[in-house]
Amino acid sequence: MIRVSSISEFVYCPVKAFLNHVHGNDTQTxxxxxxxxxxxxxxxxxxxxxxxxxxxxxxxxxxxxxxxxxxxxxxxxxxxxxxxxxxxxxxxxxxxxxxxxxxxxxxxxxxxxxxxxxxxxxxxxxxxxxxxxxxFPQSLLEFSLKNEELNLMGKIDKIEVINGVYYPVEVKTGMPPSKGVWLADALQVAAYSVLMDYELNKEVLVGFVDYIKICERRPVVVNSILHNKLLGVLDDMLTMFEKQEIPEFKLNKNKCEKCEYMDICKYYS
Structure with missing residues (x-):
């Protein structure tokens, strides 16, 4: 199963997603x-x-x-x-x-x-x-979701329920871009929208990313374009995990030095 949290890691660096998938909870950096x-x-x-x-x-x-x-x-x-x-x-x-x-x-x-x-x-x-x-509207906190057809699972930070409408909310501690949200964050919101539709029978048209560093909530419109990007990433990840092969990528010193897997990554070392 692919964890939703791994989507963000894959976009950031395929190696990071691969190591997290292999080591799972054994790694506590x-x-x-x-x-x-x-x-x-x-x-x-x-x-x-x-x-x-x-x-x-x-x-x-x-x-x-x-x-x-x-x-x-x-x-x-x-x-x-x-x-x-x-x-x-x-x-x-x-x-x-x-x-x-x-x-x-x-x-x-x-x-x-x-x-x-x-x-x-x-x-x-x-x-x-x-x-x-x-x-602080009614919320489901750290709610687990799974879709076996997509081999996808995750635990969402929060689902807010307002007037019967369900909104996925991702909480991020890092700095946001100057406008909108990072692609990785948008893909995570899209992934949870798919899981909510499957498990809760709730169609999600918009979700949110809370960038707590600047105390700001930014919307994510969950449309067909974002869905297609998500499916493409999931296909790439599934291929990587099944073949145990990491796709081509470029080392980025700034990213690597901030990565929690820096000490065990053979590519960085």
Whole structure:
């Protein structure tokens, strides 16, 4: 089976996709563990913030909105940091830097969110639970999907359900392009749209990529052009895995030095 996450890796570098397919969960690089940490903190932040917004009452001051939203977050980040320190033996300096950056980012996001909530309170009669649903709609988190006909499987970051419509959402920690989304990210959204149609019987016309580095959500229109590109990539990947042959590619020093498989890649070494 081809994992949806491997599509992005294949577009980035076929060798990376091949190594991930061969080694699977046996390989736990520093970058992979850091990515898991960031995603876990982000998921927890959404759940805690959503619950705290429910407690917000009308006529509350802006400073109190922020403290209500953010007060628990530093303790939650510290808790996750200790978990990863114990389970993955990550060094203290690395954890401190990652968690410090996360806390700064989430503090800024909470400040912006507080301003939006205050504006809503001043201009509408919405209550805390209604406001929470505006920013954090009903969602399926880390939902597993599979299509045996396509030999495709994956675990999507999030499926948001708004007025009965299902939207796939991919969360990315890297920087986005100046406009739109990276092709690899668009292909992942397209792959999940195919899986959602197959397993959930939900046609997907648009999905989203959340680039959390800049706190921005960008849409992906799932059309026939994107579908055809996806099918072409899946065919190439299946051929590579079946024949155990890596297609021709060009080494890119900038890419290679950032790759989590750098230490075990015979092409780079």
């Amino acid at each position: 520093r970058e992979m563990i850091c990515g898991k940490l960031v995603h876990e903190v982000r998921r927890g932040y959404e759940e805690i913030t959503k619950q705290n917004i429910w407690r917000i009452k009308e006529n509350i001051e802006l400073e109190n909105i922020f403290s209500t939203i953010f007060a628990e977050i530093p303790y939650f980040i510290e808790k996750i940091s200790k978990k990863y320190s114990n389970n993955y033996e990550m060094d203290h300096s690395t954890l401190k830097n990652i968690c410090g950056d996360l806390e700064d980012d989430l503090k800024l996001e909470s400040q912006f969110l507080s301003l939006k909530i205050k504006k809503i309170l001043n201009t509408t009669s919405k209550r805390g639970n209604e406001i929470a649903e505006m920013f």
